[in-house]
Amino acid sequence: MASNRVKTGISGLDEMLQGGLPENHIVLVMGSFGTGKTTLGLQFLVEGLRQAEPCIFISLEEDKDSIMKNAATFGWDLTPALEAKKLGIFKLEPSDAKTTIMRIKSDLPKFVKSFGAKRVVLDSVSLLNMMFSDENERRSNLFNLCQLLRTTGATSVLTAEVKDDNPRSSRDGLAEYTADGVLLLQSDENKEGGEVQLTIRIMKMRRTAHSRRVKPYSITDKGIVVHAGADVF
Numbered sequence: 001m002a003s004n005r006v007k008t009g010i011s012g013l014d015e016m017l018q019g020g021l022p023e024n025h026i027v028l029v030m031g032s033f034g035t036g037k038t039t040l041g042l043q044f045l046v047e048g049l050r051q052a053e054p055c056i057f058i059s060l061e062e063d064k065d066s067i068m069k070n071a072a073t074f075g076w077d078l079t080p081a082l083e084a085k086k087l088g089i090f091k092l093e094p095s096d097a098k099t100t101i102m103r104i105k106s107d108l109p110k111f112v113k114s115f116g117a118k119r120v121v122l123d124s125v126s127l128l129n130m131m132f133s134d135e136n137e138r139r140s141n142l143f144n145l146c147q148l149l150r151t152t153g154a155t156s157v158l159t160a161e162v163k164d165d166n167p168r169s170s171r172d173g174l175a176e177y178t179a180d181g182v183l184l185l186q187s188d189e190n191k192e193g194g195e196v197q198l199t200i201r202i203m204k205m206r207r208t209a210h211s212r213r214v215k216p217y218s219i220t221d222k223g224i225v226v227h228a229g230a231d232v233f
């Protein structure tokens with residue numbers, strides 16, 4: 001199955017991935033605030049909708065209206081897909097940790113399957129992990145979540161915040177080991193002239209060859225564009 005590719009819809013990134021994400025992979029998108037993690041997740045779903053694939057967006061941060069407005073700024077109108085039940089947008093409440101976790105365990109696989117979802121985005125796994133004070137609990141819950149997602153057959157994108165002191169590690173350092181793939185988004189402000197340069201790197205992608213180069217990307221009014229032909233200076 002690993003040979004089947006799921007296009008991200010992000011120009012340049014699919015090229016780096018030799019055609020897209022391997023089907024049924026769980027891919028972690030890590031980055032600091034403002035690097036476009038949520039945008040990447042939405043763009044991945046918009047590409048799925050273009051290909052008539054049912055998609056699910058699970059948010060622990062924003063409500064449905066806010067997500068739809070966010071998408072609209074890139075010219076993505078999610079209303080038709082929502083009305084046609086091709087897209088599901090769900091807000092989980094981090095404040096109600098126990099209920100949220102129980103809902104994920106009991107409802108998520110059934111729900112993804114009954115929805116027929118081919119793509120799932122969870123934004124963000126960092127907030128999900130913050131529900132647990134205990135490291136072992138975090139680890140087992142994250143592992144269970146990934147196992148549940150794998151059983152659905154969907155291809156999943158999870159977003160995660162990085163540590164302030166180590167921008168190459170997720171906040172709890174767990175998600176990158178559980179996921180099949182890791183994309184690292186970084187913003188480097190130390191360029192002359194004070195311009196921010198955004199870069200993307202594929203840290204890992206199981207069962208496939210991929211580019212190991214660091215590539216610049218832009219967040220445009222049509223979404224993320226990776227400049228796969230360019231090198232970072």
